[in-house]
Amino acid sequence: xxIACVLGPMFEDSEFKDPYDALRSAGHEVTIVGLEAGAxxxxxxxxVKAKADKSFKDVKPNDFDALLxxxxxxxxxxxxxDEAVQFVKAFMTARKPVFAIxxxxxxxxxxxxxxxxxxxxxxxxxxxxxxxxxxxVDQEVVVDGNLVTSRMPADIPSFIRESLKVLERAxxxx
Amino acid sequence: xxIACVLGPMFEDSEFKDPYDALRSAGHEVTIVGLEAGAxxxxxxxxVKAKADKSFKDVKPNDFDALLxxxxxxxxxxxxxDEAVQFVKAFMTARKPVFAIxxxxxxxxxxxxxxxxxxxxxxxxxxxxxxxxxxxVDQEVVVDGNLVTSRMPADIPSFIRESLKVLERAxxxx
Numbered sequence: 001x002x003i004a005c006v007l008g009p010m011f012e013d014s015e016f017k018d019p020y021d022a023l024r025s026a027g028h029e030v031t032i033v034g035l036e037a038g039a040x041x042x043x044x045x046x047x048v049k050a051k052a053d054k055s056f057k058d059v060k061p062n063d064f065d066a067l068l069x070x071x072x073x074x075x076x077x078x079x080x081x082d083e084a085v086q087f088v089k090a091f092m093t094a095r096k097p098v099f100a101i102x103x104x105x106x107x108x109x110x111x112x113x114x115x116x117x118x119x120x121x122x123x124x125x126x127x128x129x130x131x132x133x134x135x136x137v138d139q140e141v142v143v144d145g146n147l148v149t150s151r152m153p154a155d156i157p158s159f160i161r162e163s164l165k166v167l168e169r170a171x172x173x174x
Numbered sequence: 175x176x177i178a179c180v181l182g183p184m185f186e187d188s189e190f191k192d193p194y195d196a197l198r199s200a201g202h203e204v205t206i207v208g209l210e211a212g213a214x215x216x217x218x219x220x221x222v223k224a225k226a227d228k229s230f231k232d233v234k235p236n237d238f239d240a241l242l243x244x245x246x247x248x249x250x251x252x253x254x255x256d257e258a259v260q261f262v263k264a265f266m267t268a269r270k271p272v273f274a275i276x277x278x279x280x281x282x283x284x285x286x287x288x289x290x291x292x293x294x295x296x297x298x299x300x301x302x303x304x305x306x307x308x309x310x311v312d313q314e315v316v317v318d319g320n321l322v323t324s325r326m327p328a329d330i331p332s333f334i335r336e337s338l339k340v341l342e343r344a345x346x347x348x
Binding site (some may be wrong): 110124127 | 183247250253254259280283284286296297298301304306307
C-alpha cells in the first residue's frame with residue numbers, strides 16, 4: 001500500500017525510523033511528506049536524518065492508503081500549518097488507517113479528530129486529549145478501528161505489530 | 175520581588191532571556207528552577223544557555239512572589255513531571271503573578287489552571303486550551319488579574335511591559 005509519513009523538524013528518531021523501516025520491509029511504499037520538499041529533517045536525538053520526499057502542496061490525501069505520524073516536536077511544528085492539519089484530517093474522515101505515536105496525536109487534536117475515537121498518546125498529550133473530551137487510555141498500544149496509537153519509544157514494537165495488522169485487513173481506499 | 179523561572183531543555187531562547195534580563199534590570203531576583211540543580215540548559219535556537227539554580231525539590235512555591243514560564247519545548251518537557259506541575263499550580267492557586275509565553279500555558283493546562291482565566295498562547299496551544307474549555311483570545315498580550323500571557327517572540331516587548339506592571343501593583347505574598 002501507499003503510506004504517507006508526515007514529518008517535521010525535531011521528530012523523535014526511533015519513532016520515525018523504526019515504523020518507517022518496518023512498513024517498507026513489509027512491502028509498503030512510504031512517502032515522507034513535509035512542509036518543504038527536499039528539506040533534510042533531523043531527529044531530536046541527532047541519530048536520524050530524513051529528507052521530505054514531497055511537500056503538502058505536492059500531494060493529496062487520495063494519493064495514499066494510510067498515514068504514519070511519528071512523535072517528538074514534529075507534530076507540534078506541523079500542526080501550526082493548516083495544510084498539514086487538513087491533510088491529516090482527510091485520512092481520519094475517510095477512515096483510512098492512521099498510525100500515531102507519542103506527540104503524533106497532537107495533530108488529531110488540532111484537526112478536531114479525537115471525539116468518538118479511543119486512543120493513547122505521550123502522557124502530556126494524553127492529558128490535553130482528555131481535557132478536550134477524547135476517550136483516552138494509558139496503555140502501550142490502542143487499536144480503534146483503523147486508528148493505532150502508542151505512547152513512547154518503548155511501545156514501538158507493539159505499535160508496529162498492530163499497524164501492520166491493520167494494513168493487512170484494510171482495503172486500499174484510493 | 176523574588177521570581178521563579180521554570181526552565182527545561184529546548185526553551186525558546188529569547189522568550190527566556192529577554193524577560194529574565196528585564197525582570198532583573200527592574201530590580202527583581204530571578205531564580206531558575208529546573209528538573210536538576212546545576213544542569214546547563216540550551217535554547218532551541220542554540221543562542222542562549224542557562225544553568226538551573228535550583229531543582230523543584232530544593233524550593234517551595236512560598237519562597238517566591240511570582241512565576242515566569244518561558245516557551246519552546248521547555249514547558250512540555252517540564253509538565254511530564256508532577257513536581258513541576260504542582261509547583262506551577264501553587265502560584266495559580268495563591269493568585270500570585272504568573273507570566274507565561276508561547277508554549278508556557280501548556281503547564282497551566284496540565285495543572286488544571288485554565289478555567290475562569292482569560293489567556294492567550296502559541297496558536298497550537300491556544301487550540302488545545304480552547305478545546306479544554308479555556309477562555310482564549312488571539313492577541314499579543316492578555317492580562318487577567320495577575321496572569322499575563324503572550325503568543326510568541328514578537329510579543330515579548332508587550333509581555334515584559336505588562337508583567338512589570340503587574341509586579342508593580344502586586345503585593346508580595348510570601
